[in-house]
Amino acid sequence: MENDEARLWALARGGDALAFAAVFDLHRDRVFRQAVRLLESWPDAEDVSASAFLELFRRRDDVRIVNGSVLPWLLVTTANLARNATRARRRYRDFLARLPRDGREPGSADAGLSVVDLDLDPRLHRALRQLSEEDVALLTLVALEDFTIADAAEVLGLSPAGAKTRLHRARQRIRKTLPDFLVAYDQTGAP
Amino acid sequence: MDDAYASALREALIEHVQTAPARRRRATRRLAMGAATGLLLVVAGAAAAAAAGILRLPGSPDVVPLAPSVTVTGEGTQTVEIGAPPAGTTELEIRLACLTAGTFLTADGASLVCDASSAGAGAMGWHLAVAPGQHTTVITAGAGERWRLVATYSRVTDTAWGVNADGLTYGVANDRGTPDLVAAIASNGKVGYVYSRDLIEPAPTSLKIGAPTGQMRSIPVYTSDGRTVIGQLSTGGLPSTAP
Numbered sequence: 266m267e268n269d270e271a272r273l274w275a276l277a278r279g280g281d282a283l284a285f286a287a288v289f290d291l292h293r294d295r296v297f298r299q300a301v302r303l304l305e306s307w308p309d310a311e312d313v314s315a316s317a318f319l320e321l322f323r324r325r326d327d328v329r330i331v332n333g334s335v336l337p338w339l340l341v342t343t344a345n346l347a348r349n350a351t352r353a354r355r356r357y358r359d360f361l362a363r364l365p366r367d368g369r370e371p372g373s374a375d376a377g378l379s380v381v382d383l384d385l386d387p388r389l390h391r392a393l394r395q396l397s398e399e400d401v402a403l404l405t406l407v408a409l410e411d412f413t414i415a416d417a418a419e420v421l422g423l424s425p426a427g428a429k430t431r432l433h434r435a436r437q438r439i440r441k442t443l444p445d446f447l448v449a450y451d452q453t454g455a456p
Numbered sequence: 457m458d459d460a461y462a463s464a465l466r467e468a469l470i471e472h473v474q475t476a477p478a479r480r481r482r483a484t485r486r487l488a489m490g491a492a493t494g495l496l497l498v499v500a501g502a503a504a505a506a507a508a509g510i511l512r513l514p515g516s517p518d519v520v521p522l523a524p525s526v527t528v529t530g531e532g533t534q535t536v537e538i539g540a541p542p543a544g545t546t547e548l549e550i551r552l553a554c555l556t557a558g559t560f561l562t563a564d565g566a567s568l569v570c571d572a573s574s575a576g577a578g579a580m581g582w583h584l585a586v587a588p589g590q591h592t593t594v595i596t597a598g599a600g601e602r603w604r605l606v607a608t609y610s611r612v613t614d615t616a617w618g619v620n621a622d623g624l625t626y627g628v629a630n631d632r633g634t635p636d637l638v639a640a641i642a643s644n645g646k647v648g649y650v651y652s653r654d655l656i657e658p659a660p661t662s663l664k665i666g667a668p669t670g671q672m673r674s675i676p677v678y679t680s681d682g683r684t685v686i687g688q689l690s691t692g693g694l695p696s697t698a699p
Binding site for chain 2: 271272274275277278279280281282283285286289290293294297310311314315318319322326330359360363364365
């Protein structure tokens with residue numbers, strides 16, 4: 266799988282549109298889940314997801330590959346874009362304007378949610394908003410997306426020890442606002 | 457994201473990559489497939505087909521070698537001496553081939569993966585940025601993994617867009633912006649141009665929630681004169697909802 270993605274990414278990076286589409290197929294659901302988690306508006310989350318993939322192509326020479334995958338980079342980028350959805354939308358205005366808007370909101374029966382296990386607790390939006398961009402990326406990668414601290418540290422350019430300290434502090438801060446949420450994750454065995 | 461949005465986004469991304477500045481596409485690229493899936497073989501074929509039509513389009517990069525190529529055979533991770541870049545160098549064009557199975561990485565992380573069946577046959581073309589004062593590049597590979605590198609200092613410049621009889625620019629989008637007529641591949645496979653204004657979705661006609669604004673549209677693909685239609689391009693809508 267990793268090798269397959271590394272090959273796909275090498276082709277995509279070289280400008281192969283179908284390989285890029287295959288990378289999109291691999292990661293679209295988790296990118297969207299990350300966006301929804303950080304934004305309360307469904308259309309905003311779609312725009313930010315689209316922008317994350319456009320950034321993936323625009324910055325293809327700078328993308329950090331972790332364990333053969335672009336996913337950690339995509340999730341970090343999605344978190345950063347979600348912080349400033351307006352700026353993301355401005356950069357890709359023409360592109361985004363071509364995509365369909367059908368007004369469906371999360372939870373509607375036909376919104377295609379079967380593949381996405383969404384974390385839609387509104388309190389989580391508020392709690393994550395208190396954190397810095399980097400801490401949001403770190404926390405979502407490790408606590409919600411099951412990446413190891415080492416992987417998350419690599420994509421963020423942090424040392425594993427530094428990432429661990431930051432993560433600990435971020436979780437302390439979240440725990441104050443949302444005492445039950447991370448406890449639930451702790452009990453399911455997430456790191 | 458819902459399936460209709462995802463389908464439209466997928467199509468739009470394909471088009472975006474196809475019509476992007478051809479900076480990456482000039483590198484000839486043939487990855488060792490080994491035990492790769494059918495999907496990857498289709499992908500590789502499509503890349504070759506697209507590259508054949510796209511490479512010479514106005515506005516695409518022009519690559520001029522500035523020094524004789526340096527060929528080095530190596531094993532494992534190695535720093536390769538290439539010499540000082542000639543004046544005017546903008547990039548180091550490389551061709552990396554695997555002589556054994558292994559995973560081979562260039563200095564910027566591009567990877568070539570070869571298994572036993574593709575050893576000696578797998579290769580990829582790539583290009584690397586050249587920093588001031590740079591005279592080496594690193595190939596990363598595992599112990600005992602052997603490779604051959606051909607490296608050439610080159611000058612890469614974007615060519616000019618064409619201008620047709622009506623005074624309209626045509627070619628591929630690049631760092632200078634988007635020409636009036638943007639290179640595109642029609643659904644019949646012909647390479648031509650679409651008006652960049654046609655790619656912009658019309659403004660919604662209703663503000664009613666639930667009213668679709670991204671209707672599937674078919675826009676004409678022309679020759680560079682902007683008048684002769686040679687095909688159609690589907691854009692902006694829900695191309696994959698009817699399986």
